[in-house]
Amino acid sequence: MSIPRLFVLKNVNMKKLSANFVLRRDVNGDYTVYDKSCNMRYSVTPKLYKFLRLFKYHPIDYTEIIDFLSKKGIETSDLTKALSEEQFRYIFIEDNQEANLRVEDRDIYSLPKIGEHTQYSPERIDLLLTRKCNLVCRHCFEVSSPNETVKDIDIQRLCSLAQEMEDIDVKTLKITGGEVLMFPLITEFLSALKTKRFETILLTNAIMLNDELCEIIAEGGIKLGISLDGISPVSHNFLRGKGAFEAVQPKLSLVKDFGIKFSITTSVHSRNISETEKIVDYAINTLGARTVFINKLKPLGRALYNKDIFISEEENDMLEERVKSLSLLYGSEKIILSDDSATMRNDISCKTIPLNTPLVCAAGNTILSIDDNLDVYPCVYGHGKSGYNMGNLYKENLLDIWRSPKWEKFRGKTTLGDIPKCRVCKNNTQCGLKNCRMKAVYEGRSFYSNVSYCKEIGV
Numbered sequence: 001m002s003i004p005r006l007f008v009l010k011n012v013n014m015k016k017l018s019a020n021f022v023l024r025r026d027v028n029g030d031y032t033v034y035d036k037s038c039n040m041r042y043s044v045t046p047k048l049y050k051f052l053r054l055f056k057y058h059p060i061d062y063t064e065i066i067d068f069l070s071k072k073g074i075e076t077s078d079l080t081k082a083l084s085e086e087q088f089r090y091i092f093i094e095d096n097q098e099a100n101l102r103v104e105d106r107d108i109y110s111l112p113k114i115g116e117h118t119q120y121s122p123e124r125i126d127l128l129l130t131r132k133c134n135l136v137c138r139h140c141f142e143v144s145s146p147n148e149t150v151k152d153i154d155i156q157r158l159c160s161l162a163q164e165m166e167d168i169d170v171k172t173l174k175i176t177g178g179e180v181l182m183f184p185l186i187t188e189f190l191s192a193l194k195t196k197r198f199e200t201i202l203l204t205n206a207i208m209l210n211d212e213l214c215e216i217i218a219e220g221g222i223k224l225g226i227s228l229d230g231i232s233p234v235s236h237n238f239l240r241g242k243g244a245f246e247a248v249q250p251k252l253s254l255v256k257d258f259g260i261k262f263s264i265t266t267s268v269h270s271r272n273i274s275e276t277e278k279i280v281d282y283a284i285n286t287l288g289a290r291t292v293f294i295n296k297l298k299p300l301g302r303a304l305y306n307k308d309i310f311i312s313e314e315e316n317d318m319l320e321e322r323v324k325s326l327s328l329l330y331g332s333e334k335i336i337l338s339d340d341s342a343t344m345r346n347d348i349s350c351k352t353i354p355l356n357t358p359l360v361c362a363a364g365n366t367i368l369s370i371d372d373n374l375d376v377y378p379c380v381y382g383h384g385k386s387g388y389n390m391g392n393l394y395k396e397n398l399l400d401i402w403r404s405p406k407w408e409k410f411r412g413k414t415t416l417g418d419i420p421k422c423r424v425c426k427n428n429t430q431c432g433l434k435n436c437r438m439k440a441v442y443e444g445r446s447f448y449s450n451v452s453y454c455k456e457i458g459v
Contacts, residue, residue: 014059016095019197020221023052024169025109027119033091034171036199037221039290040087048082052091056197059095108168114403115411117360121168122402124362126176126369126380129153129186133179135205138239138309139267141301141442142380144178151372155185157394159192161374164398172199174225176380181208187216194220201225203265205240206251214258224255224262225293231282235272239309256288263291265338268319269309276319280326284334292330294323296339298453300442340433341453353429355417361435364390364410368402376401378410381442388441409447410437421450 017023022034031049034041044052054060066076083091108120130151133144165173173193180186181204193200194216202217203225217224228248230236236245255262264283268276276294283289296319297303297310311319320337327335363369363378370376371383374393382388391401414437416423422434433454440449 013061013063014095015055015062015092016057016059017052017055017197018091018093019195021052021091022169022171022197022199023049023056024123024171025049025120027113027115027117033088034199035087036171037090042087044082045078048079051079055092062092106167108399111403114407115365117358118365118407118411121399122170122368123366124172124174125165125170126174126367128176128178128369128371128380128383129180129183129189130178130372132182133177133205134182134207135179135241135244137241137302138306139269139297139301139303141298141303142178143301148178150182150184153183153185153372153374154394155188157374158185158189161393161398162193162196166197168399168402170198172201174201174203176203179208180204181213187213190216190220190222193222199223203227205244205248206255207244207247209251209254211254214254214260218258218260221261224260226252226255226262226264226289227267228252228264228279228283229267229269230272231275231278235269235275238271239267239269252287261290263293264289265293265295267295267297268311269297270311273311273315273319276322277326280330280335284330291334291336293336293338294319296337296341298341300439340436340439341455353416355415355423357416358412359414359416359419359435359437360410360412361432361437363436363438364407378407379438381438385438385441388438414447419448419450421454 020035020037022036024032024034026032031044031046032041033044033049033052054065055062066080070076082088111120114120128142130148131142131144132146132148132150133140134146136145162173173196177183180202183189190200190202190213200220200222201224202222204227206224206226216222226248227240228236229239230245233245236248237243264279264287266272266276266279266283272279280292280294283292296316299307299310303309323335323337363382367379368376368390369378369380369383370393375383376390376393376398377383377385377388378390390404390406393401416428416434419434422428422431425431425434428434433451436451437447439451441447443452445452
């Protein structure tokens with residue numbers, strides 16, 4: 001479908017696709033609409049998808065274009081019926097501004113497929129704005145601290161990059177650090193992101209939040225991921241440092257007062273494991289968190305030198321049962337266990353998989369990561385690692401980097417047979433660690449090594 005010029009020049013009763021909705025076509029051929037306001041993804045017909053795309057950048061007279069299509073012999077009752085459903089109640093906004101005919105919606109889905117496992121464009125992008133942080137957390141894999149230098153990132157390039165993300169239908173931008181609020185131009189950047197169609201998630205310890213930032217975040221529907229590792233100074237400050245718990249409490253109230261959507265991430269350690277249920281109750285019922293991510297710590301980064309933070313194997317097993325109980329109580333969509341080793345279980349019902357089975361993960365197939373030099377890597381574990389820089393966004397555009405042949409070994413060229421220890425492990429049928437290559441690289445190991453905390457069960 002193309003837009004008849006007649007329907008973008010009028011200035012009455014014009015509608016435009018709400019910025020809350022992201023349209024994507026997956027590599028498997030599915031057409032989807034993602035509503036970032038409620039984290040819901042809906043499957044739609046190719047016809048409805050193409051119709052909605054007409055409204056992505058241009059305000060259009062909805063009634064007139066439905067009438068136009070009908071006169072052309074195109075059935076429209078299916079479109080109007082689908083758009084009358086509750087989930088699409090707010091899919092359009094009124095927009096009577098003069099249409100900008102110079103803005104074009106790039107059809108990336110007409111480009112050849114990159115590969116069987118690789119999306120036409122990244123679904124999620126992780127952006128590390130700075131390694132500088134106001135805390136020195138004992139488990140930080142970035143080893144961030146107040147002593148780090150903030151890189152001078154061109155704000156104009158950041159803003160144009162945000163437009164590129166919208167143009168190629170990126171679903172989620174996750175902004176990480178360090179502490180992202182220490183980036184000097186964070187106010188300007190968040191203001192630019194307010195109007196962007198993709199979902200923006202800001203990971204923060206929340207201590208530096210203020211009224212001005214909260215107002216921008218709330219207006220733009222930007223979501224926060226806030227770290228909370230205990231319900232008392234004893235448990236939270238054990239990881240985060242003296243005074244961290246006391247400093248974050250008024251900021252959590254501020255977030256609630258502004259009605260900002262947020263999740264809580266709690267890293268389970270030796271001082272807070274007994275508080276797991278209380279942390280979840282506090283996060284959901286008192287603070288109003290939409291989701292609680294329960295994170296199992298791994299011996300990466302600064303955690304390597306703080307062995308006293310880890311829970312025992314017995315406590316690990318008990319934690320999984322506690323998470324299951326919490327999921328039943330609050331709903332599985334609200335309680336999420338972040339643990340890449342959870343799949344390291346032997347299941348005799350699983351059949352042996354051939355050694356030529358491709359090993360692929362999200363890195364380079366559905367996600368990529370950008371560091372504070374605007375260098376592009378497969379994921380956050382690749383930052384600064386020689387041989388894994390896929391391009392630089394000062395020199396190239398995002399889509400060209402995504403379609404570069406540099407990604408080959410992430411996109412099906414690496415097989416089970418290439419990983420010496422995984423190929424002989426009896427758990428390789430269901431273990432997800434075999435697919436993750438970059439954590440081994442992060443640890444200074446070979447791309448074809450296993451991660452240090454793999455138990456190599458059955459080897």
